Amino acid sequence: xxxxSAEGIRDPRCQxxxxxxxxxxxxxxxxxxxFGIVFVGNWLLAPFPKRWRVFILIASxxxxxxxxxxxxxxxxxxxxxxxxxxxxxxxxGVASARRAWLIATVAAELCLLGWFKYAGWLSLNLDNVVHHxxxxxxxxxxxxxxxxxxxxxxxxxxxxxxxxxRGSLEPSPWLDVAVFVAFFPHLVAGPIVRGSDLLPQIRRxxxxxPRRIALPKAAYLIFGGLFxxxxxxxxxxxxxxxxxxxxxxxxxxxEVLLAIYGYxxxxxxxxxxxxxxxxxxxxxxxxxxxxxxxxPYTARSLQDxxxxxxxxxxxxxxxxxxIPLGGNxxxxxxxxxxxxxxxxxxGLWHGAAWTFVAWGTLHGLGQCTGHYRRAKRVERxxxxxxxxxxxxxxxxxxxxxxxxxGWVFFRATSxxxxxxxxxxxxxxxxxxxxxxxxxxxxxxxxxxxxxxxPPALPLRAQEVFSRLSVYAQxxxxxxxxxxxTTLGPPGVAPFIYFRF
Numbered sequence: 241x242x243x244x245s246a247e248g249i250r251d252p253r254c255q256x257x258x259x260x261x262x263x264x265x266x267x268x269x270x271x272x273x274x275f276g277i278v279f280v281g282n283w284l285l286a287p288f289p290k291r292w293r294v295f296i297l298i299a300s301x302x303x304x305x306x307x308x309x310x311x312x313x314x315x316x317x318x319x320x321x322x323x324x325x326x327x328x329x330x331x332x333g334v335a336s337a338r339r340a341w342l343i344a345t346v347a348a349e350l351c352l353l354g355w356f357k358y359a360g361w362l363s364l365n366l367d368n369v370v371h372h373x374x375x376x377x378x379x380x381x382x383x384x385x386x387x388x389x390x391x392x393x394x395x396x397x398x399x400x401x402x403x404x405x406r407g408s409l410e411p412s413p414w415l416d417v418a419v420f421v422a423f424f425p426h427l428v429a430g431p432i433v434r435g436s437d438l439l440p441q442i443r444r445x446x447x448x449x450p451r452r453i454a455l456p457k458a459a460y461l462i463f464g465g466l467f468x469x470x471x472x473x474x475x476x477x478x479x480x481x482x483x484x485x486x487x488x489x490x491x492x493x494x495e496v497l498l499a500i501y502g503y504x505x506x507x508x509x510x511x512x513x514x515x516x517x518x519x520x521x522x523x524x525x526x527x528x529x530x531x532x533x534x535x536p537y538t539a540r541s542l543q544d545x546x547x548x549x550x551x552x553x554x555x556x557x558x559x560x561x562x563i564p565l566g567g568n569x570x571x572x573x574x575x576x577x578x579x580x581x582x583x584x585x586x587g588l589w590h591g592a593a594w595t596f597v598a599w600g601t602l603h604g605l606g607q608c609t610g611h612y613r614r615a616k617r618v619e620r621x622x623x624x625x626x627x628x629x630x631x632x633x634x635x636x637x638x639x640x641x642x643x644x645x646g647w648v649f650f651r652a653t654s655x656x657x658x659x660x661x662x663x664x665x666x667x668x669x670x671x672x673x674x675x676x677x678x679x680x681x682x683x684x685x686x687x688x689x690x691x692x693x694p695p696a697l698p699l700r701a702q703e704v705f706s707r708l709s710v711y712a713q714x715x716x717x718x719x720x721x722x723x724x725t726t727l728g729p730p731g732v733a734p735f736i737y738f739r740f
Contacts (some may be wrong), residue, residue, distance in 0.1 A: 265735070266514065267732045268490060277549065278424075284297070289445065290415070292446070294415070296434020297419050314530070315393065317352065318397055318421065319397070319422065322345075322349070325349075326345075327411050338405060349397055350394075352390070356386055356387055357391070360383055360592070388428045388587075392430045393422070393552075394504035396421055398560065399432070399552055399556060400434065416439055417439075420433075420439050423527075425522045425529070430518070438528075453526065454523050455524075455713075456526050456705045456706040457520070459520070459524070459717060460705070461699060465517035467723075468687075470724050470732060471728050472686065475680075475683050475728075476503075480495065480502045484499035484675070485661065491668065491673075491675065495673045498676055500647065500648055501646050504537070505683065505687030505688060510736045513735075517653070523581060533551065534551065535692070536643075537691050542639060542643070546607075550654070557582050562579070566578050579611070580604040583607065595649045595652055595654065595655060595658060602642075602646045705732060
C-alpha cells in the first residue's frame with residue numbers, strides 16, 4: 241500500500257521529525273526566553289563587532305540545533321560550501337574556471353538539498369516503476385529525515401555564490417557569511433534574504449543605535465503575526481480543514497467548500513504570521529528584512545498573485561531561474577516554456593510529491609494563459625487589463641478561486657485525496673454541515689477580508705502606539721497577548737513551511 245501511494249507521497253516522518261522543534265517555536269515561552277537573552281546580548285555586544293558575530297552565530301546554531309543537534313553539522317557544511325565556493329569563484333581569473341567553480345558549488349549545495357529532500361521520494365517512485373514492470377523490488381527504499389529549513393538556507397547560499405559570479409556582490413569574511421546564512425529569525429522558514437540585503441547590515445552592525453529601534457512596527461508585526469498563527473490559522477485548521485481533508489467523503493459539499501477556503505486562510509495566516517514575527521524580531525535586533533507578503537488574495541491574476549505571495553521566493557525564482565532560462569526573450573513559446581519550467585520546479589521546491597508538481601503546473605498554466613490574454617489585448621490596441629470596479633472585483637474573485645484549486649493539491653496527501661475533495665463539492669449539498677458555525681465563518685471572513693484593509697490604517701495604528709507612554713504601550717501589548725492566549729488553543733503546531 242505504501243508503494244502505491246507514491247503519486248502524492250508526503251513523508252510520514254515529517255511530523256515526528258519536526259516535533260522536537262516545538263520548544264523554540266516563535267509563539268512559545270521558551271522562544272520568548274531565548275529571544276530575551278539574545279536581545280540583551282545583541283545590544284550589549286554591538287560595539288564589539290567580532291564578539292557580536294560570534295554571539296549571534298552561536299545563538300543561531302543553538303536555535304537550529306534545539307530540534308536536532310546533529311543537523312547543525314549540515315548547516316555548517318552548507319555554510320562552508322557557500323564561503324569556499326564564493327571565494328573560489330571570485331579568485332578565478334579565467335572565465336571558464338569561474339564558471340566551473342560556480343557549477344561545482346551549485347551542484348554541491350543542490351546535492352545536499354536533493355539527498356535530504358528528494359532521495360526517499362525518488363527511490364520510492366523508481367521502485368514503483370520497477371515493481372510494475374514485474375522485476376520485483378530491487379530498489380532499496382531510502383528513508384531520510386527532512387531537516388528544518390534546508391530549502392531556505394540552501395537558496396540563500398546559492399544566491400550569494402551566483403551574485404559573486406555575476407559581479408554584483410563581493411565576497412565577505414567567512415564569519416559574516418556564516419551569520420548571514422544562519423541568522424535565526426529567517427533560518428527555518430524565510431524570508432529568503434539575499435547577501436546584498438543582509439551582509440551590508442552585518443558589516444554595519446556596530447553602528448546600530450538601540451534608541452532607533454522601530455518598536456511600533458516591530459510590535460505590530462510580532463503581535464499581528466502571533467494572532468494570525470495562534471488564533472486564526474490554528475482555529476480554522478482544527479475546526480474544519482484537518483477533519484475535512486482527512487476524510488472528505490463523510491462531509492457535506494458546504495463543509496468541503498469552506499475547508500478549501502479555510503485552508504487558504506490557514507496557510508496565509510500561518511506563513512505570513514511566521515514572516516511577520518521574523519521581520520519583527522529582526523527589527524528589534526536592528527535589522528531589516530524584505531517584505532514577503534502583500535495582500536496576495538487581492539491579486540487580479542496568478543502573475544499578480546506571485547508578486548504578492550512569498551515575494552522573496554518569487555523574486556529568487558525570477559532572478560536565478562526564469563531569467564537565466566531566457567525569461568520573456570525570444571518567441572512566445574519559449575517564454576511559456578520558461579514559465580512552466582520555473583513554476584514546476586517552484587512547486588517541487590515545496591516538497592517531494594507529485595501533488596506539489598501539479599500545484600506548480602497549475603500556476604504555470606494559469607500564468608501562461610494570463611500572458612496570452614494580455615498579449616492579445618495589446619495586439620488589438622487595448623490596455624493589457626480591463627479596468628472598472630466590477631471587472632476588478634471579478635478578476636479578484638476568479639483569481640482567488642484558481643488559487644484555492646491549487647491549494648487543494650498543495651494540502652492533499654495524494655491525488656486521490658485531492659479529487660475526492662473536488663468530487664465532494666458536487667455530491668453532498670443536501671447533507672447537514674455540523675462543522676460550519678459562526679466562528680468558522682468569521683475566521684475565514686477575517687482572514688480574507690483583512691487583506692482589503694487600507695495600508696494607511698496599520699500605519700496610523702503604529703503612529704498612535706508610538707505616542708503612548710512606555711507603561712501604556714506595555715499595557716496594550718499585555719492586553720493583546722491576553723487575547724491571543726485566551727482565543728488560541730493549548731499548544732502550538734509547527735509552522736507549515738517548516739517542512740519545506
